[in-house]
Amino acid sequence: MELVIINNHPWAVGLRWLPPVKRRFVGHKALLAQVQEMDGSFDVSARCHSKQGVQFGFGAAGESWARYAPMPALCPCLDVPPDFLGLFSFRSTEGKEFWWLHLRIGGAVAEFGDQVFYSEQEARDALALMKKIAGLQVETGDSPMASAMFLEDRVRLTPLEKWVRGKGHLSNLKKLASHSTVRRMAGLAAIVTVILSVAFFWSYYADRAAREAARQAREERIQRKTDLESHPEKFFPMTWQEKPLATDFVAACLPVMMDLPLSSNGWELQSAICNGKKVTLEWKHASGADFIRLPDGARLDEKDLRTARSSIALKPVDSRRPDGPGTDHFMLLNREESLGLLAEITQSTATKLTPPSFRPQKNRTIDKVKVIAPWHEANWELSSIPDLLMESKTGPDGIGLFAMLAEIPGLTVESITFNNGWSMKGSIYARH
Structure with a gap:
């Protein structure tokens, strides 16, 4: 060699x-x-x-x-x-x-x-x-x-x-193992050592970064859960804040309803219902009336030709509630207080109350957290209302049915009905 x-x-x-x-x-x-x-x-x-x-x-x-x-x-x-x-x-x-x-x-x-x-x-x-x-x-x-x-x-x-x-x-x-083999193995060992060291440090810092990210995510979830549980009202619509006061509602409905004729072209007024946006009328055929000349704007009911229906549009109600948008839901009364006020109004006005039955609180899941609305909802109805109380303005003493209803936080009037007497329906919201 x-x-x-x-x-x-x-x-x-x-x-x-x-x-x-x-x-x-x-x-x-x-x-x-x-x-x-x-x-x-x-x-x-x-x-x-x-x-x-x-x-x-x-x-x-x-x-x-x-x-x-x-x-x-x-x-x-x-x-x-x-x-x-x-x-x-x-x-x-x-x-x-x-x-x-x-x-x-x-x-x-x-x-x-x-x-x-x-x-x-x-x-x-x-x-x-x-x-x-x-x-x-x-x-x-x-x-x-x-x-x-x-x-x-x-x-x-x-x-x-x-x-x-x-x-x-x-x-x-x-x-x-020759000297060259030893050097070769030493070189390989050095390379492997460097690779393992790099892998170790990369794994260490990657693991530490992952733990830090998990900790931050856990803290964010805890904070998010705390926020959700502390302010659940942010995630449910406060519907009553968008509805007019009872006094404003009746001010839009009653002038039109009080001016309605009891008959038109031989058709008798059966009922009138106001929802704050329009008044819906139902007419019944009477002897002497014909089917050609119907009440103004009325149409025959295709299922019952002896019934005709018409409607009158109302001007939008301009109303500002004291508990309108931007206010806190804590202005609402609790259920016992709301029931007590309605019962007191019923006794003072000699009307008949269908007591509200509060439904379970609404709930929804946000970010895997169950959020419960901090209020209950219920429907109420007043019937057998005397004609003297059906006034949009209060009397000389400043007291009236609708003024008393307007004082109850979270109460809304959904409809006023005339059908051989006066009645009204609405909703009420109360704290838990």
């Missing part, structure tokens, strides 16, 4: 190569057994990968192992055509002149395709024999400079290939 300088780097040449095998790993004992069959003087080995498989090359370093240990073999790192024959002149690192014969067939290094000769004549005789056998054109380097110039662009060995893949690595067969 000898060392040549290419690209200012020493390379080992002069190994004997076995044919390619498909196995990528051969144990130390198997390599020693192969050496005993070939030549007992061989004490170093190298691997060369090709399309046909993996080749193992053997050489003799002897006492010069220290010189070869850090140097890669040239053949595994040489990028030449699959079929190649060349003879190159070199001067070893010790100044000795020699010739190197290199032969590849089908991408694999021939068994004697990595030979070193110290006689030019012997080298050329071997070249002639190889040319005759292989039938290839010959590349030659007649001087060490010409040889180096030809090969320097054809040598391929990156740090990754050298330290991780072990490309061109020479192993000492007399030792389980």
Whole structure:
């Protein structure tokens, strides 16, 4: 074996190569057994990968192992055509002149395709024999400079290939772990250590960031739940704030209802209902009335031809409630107080009250938190109302039915009905 300088780097040449095998790993004992069959003087080995498989090359370093240990073999790192024959002149690192014969067939290094000769004549005789056998054109380097110039662009060995893949690595067969193997393993261990360290720190900081994000999300959920439970009124419409006061409602309805005729074109007024936006009239056919001349704006009921219906539109009610939009729901009374006031009004006005039955509080789920409305809703109805109380204005004493109803927070009038007497319906909202 000898060392040549290419690209200012020493390379080992002069190994004997076995044919390619498909196995990528051969144990130390198997390599020693192969050496005993070939030549007992061989004490170093190298691997060369090709399309046909993996080749193992053997050489003799002897006492010069220290010189070869850090140097890669040239053949595994040489990028030449699959079929190649060349003879190159070199001067070893010790100044000795020699010739190197290199032969590849089908991408694999021939068994004697990595030979070193110290006689030019012997080298050329071997070249002639190889040319005759292989039938290839010959590349030659007649001087060490010409040889180096030809090969320097054809040598391929990156740090990754050298330290991780072990490309061109020479192993000492007399030792389980050579110096180069130790360096290689140390390099691999260093790389693995760096990778594991980076992975550890990345995992640590990623885990810490995840824990911090989870903590913030948990605090936000707790704060969100607290806000939802502390201010549930924000998530339910305060419907009563959008409705007019009872006094404003009746001021829009009664003037029109009091001016209605009890009959028109022979049709008798059966009922009149005001919802604050319009007055709906129902007429009944009486003797002497005809079906051609109906009350103004009325239409026959297709299911009951003796009934006709008409409506009168009202002007929008302009009303401002003391508990209108922007005010707090705490102005509402509780259920007992609301019932007590309605009962007192009923007793004072000699009317009949259908007591309100409060429904369960509304609820909804927001961000997985159940939010319950802080008030109840109920419907109420007053009937048998005397005609004297059906006035939009209060009396001289400042007291009237609708004025008393308007004093109850959360109370709304939904309709006023005349049908052989007066009645009204509405809604009331009360705190829990």
